[in-house]
Amino acid sequence: MALFEVSGFRSYSEVRGRQTHLADRTNHYNFGTKTQEFAVPVGVDPSGFLKTCNHDGGVCIDMNHGTTTLAFKFRHGVIVAVDSRASAGRYLASNDVNKVIEINPYLLGTMSGSAADCQYWERLLAKECRLYRLRNNHRISVAAASKLLCNMMLGYRGMGLSVGSMICGWDKQGPGLYYVDDNGTRLSGRMFSTGCGNGYAYGVIDSGYREDMTVEEAYELGRRGIAHATHRDAYSGGVVNMYHMQEDGWIKVCKEDVSELIHRYRKGMF
Amino acid sequence: MEYLIGIQGPDFVLVAADNVAASSIIQMKHDYDKMFKLSEKILLLCVGEAGDTVQFAEYIQKNVQLYKMRNGYELSPAAAANFTRKNLADYLRSRTPYHVNLLLAGYDDTDGPGLFYMDYLSSLAKAPFAAHGYGAFLTLSILDRYYRPDLTRDEAVDLLKKCIEELNKRFILNLPSFTVRLIDKEGIHDLEKLTHGAK
Numbered sequence: 001m002a003l004f005e006v007s008g009f010r011s012y013s014e015v016r017g018r019q020t021h022l023a024d025r026t027n028h029y030n031f032g033t034k035t036q037e038f039a040v041p042v043g044v045d046p047s048g049f050l051k052t053c054n055h056d057g058g059v060c061i062d063m064n065h066g067t068t069t070l071a072f073k074f075r076h077g078v079i080v081a082v083d084s085r086a087s088a089g090r091y092l093a094s095n096d097v098n099k100v101i102e103i104n105p106y107l108l109g110t111m112s113g114s115a116a117d118c119q120y121w122e123r124l125l126a127k128e129c130r131l132y133r134l135r136n137n138h139r140i141s142v143a144a145a146s147k148l149l150c151n152m153m154l155g156y157r158g159m160g161l162s163v164g165s166m167i168c169g170w171d172k173q174g175p176g177l178y179y180v181d182d183n184g185t186r187l188s189g190r191m192f193s194t195g196c197g198n199g200y201a202y203g204v205i206d207s208g209y210r211e212d213m214t215v216e217e218a219y220e221l222g223r224r225g226i227a228h229a230t231h232r233d234a235y236s237g238g239v240v241n242m243y244h245m246q247e248d249g250w251i252k253v254c255k256e257d258v259s260e261l262i263h264r265y266r267k268g269m270f
Numbered sequence: 271m272e273y274l275i276g277i278q279g280p281d282f283v284l285v286a287a288d289n290v291a292a293s294s295i296i297q298m299k300h301d302y303d304k305m306f307k308l309s310e311k312i313l314l315l316c317v318g319e320a321g322d323t324v325q326f327a328e329y330i331q332k333n334v335q336l337y338k339m340r341n342g343y344e345l346s347p348a349a350a351a352n353f354t355r356k357n358l359a360d361y362l363r364s365r366t367p368y369h370v371n372l373l374l375a376g377y378d379d380t381d382g383p384g385l386f387y388m389d390y391l392s393s394l395a396k397a398p399f400a401a402h403g404y405g406a407f408l409t410l411s412i413l414d415r416y417y418r419p420d421l422t423r424d425e426a427v428d429l430l431k432k433c434i435e436e437l438n439k440r441f442i443l444n445l446p447s448f449t450v451r452l453i454d455k456e457g458i459h460d461l462e463k464l465t466h467g468a469k
Contacts, residue, residue: 007337007340007341153321154321154325157321157366158365158366179298181293181320181321183319183320183321183322184320184321184322184324184325185291185293185320185321185324186324187291187298187299187302189298189299192298198296199295199296202296
């Protein structure tokens with residue numbers, strides 16, 4: 001950068017005049033094409049290739065995109081609820097996918113967008129969180145974990161990653177909820193919903209939300225949000241996987257089939 | 271969709287930004303702060319492509335703070351603005367240009383207040399008032415009509431309120447609240463958020 005040259009900064013190894021065999025600590029969190037996570041053949045240009053893969057070019061590559069996930073904070077912690085459908089274009093690849101990655105007993109990550117991208121990068125995040133815990137002797141904060149994922153996304157900016165994730169946990173600052181996506185957006189908030197069914201979910205959870213809900217009411221709100229979104233959105237469905245993030249870690253609340261839930265709600269709906 | 275505005279007075283700069291963080295048609299956050307504090311008397315307001323804004327603004331923010339740590343004194347607003355512009359220009363013709371529109375507002379102890387307008391093509395202009403976003407089409411003429419170089423702080427806030435009333439009246443998108451800050455020789459002051467109607 002410009003100021004580097006102007007102020008005459010020289011790195012430790014230059015000053016000492018030899019290669020230090022200790023790894024430069026600041027390189028730990030380097031994600032992206034300069035120090036690649038995996039080997040790629042020379043001359044590969046993902047962003048250029050992806051520009052040619054659109055319908056105008058006659059190519060019909062449809063990534064797995066359909067999902068509804070939601071998470072909200074309330075008085076007694078954070079509720080995380082996700083659907084379980086994986087679609088590839090118009091084909092239903094699976095109705096029983098696990099879209100929540102259990103990073104550690106105090107951190108959860110949700111997945112929406114491309115299934116492959118989410119699974120890979122969130123597992124990598126889990127590895128980095130574990131390394132942080134081993135190096136620093138205390139658990140990583142939710143803000144730091146979400147910043148790590150955000151920087152991973154920014155390292156591959158413009159290369160076609162598709163990730164819409166919520167990092168949810170409980171650390172020294174209390175309950176934490178961050179939304180991170182493939183453009184490098186990172187937002188902290190009380191309530192988020194991602195995936196193509198997110199609009200439907202927002203409608204239900206926004207209108208039913210109260211800060212002072214009881215735990216059972218919050219579970220019902222999370223269930224309702226996913227169930228109604230899967231009812232309207234063709235690319236969401238399967239089962240509702242729900243987690244509750246409490247002060248002493250997360251618990252898995254339930255795994256309920258959406259069609260049974262809708263049947264139960266029918267009396268109020270039609 | 272997003273809106274930034276800055277008004278320079280004889281010994282202060284008033285800046286405001288909307289509070290919506292949106293993703294296509296959904297408001298993901300309605301209390302999002304688009305201002306980045308570069309130093310005790312410099313604010314960077316940043317809007318543009320998702321991800322680019324925070325990454326570029328934080329990069330500039332950390333480098334300005336690093337300058338202070340290495341050299342013992344802070345960059346002036348004009349120097350910070352030129353540094354920012356140089357970085358934008360360097361990335362412009364690379365494979366990953368930053369699509370961000372900026373307002374840099376600061377108070378220099380020798381030169382007084384300064385407001386700098388920068389856009390994603392890395393143009394830089396020092397201006398008495400400036401705005402970014404679709405809302406700028408509606409409000410720049412209001413600023414042209416009512417701005418005077420010797421505005422008091424209250425008059426500047428009234429001028430800002432006039433601009434926001436115009437947005438609430440004519441702009442198709444709902445921007446319910448705005449963060450407002452004022453920079454003068456004492457530093458950065460948070461003013462009351464400007465909200466529209468009942469919540």
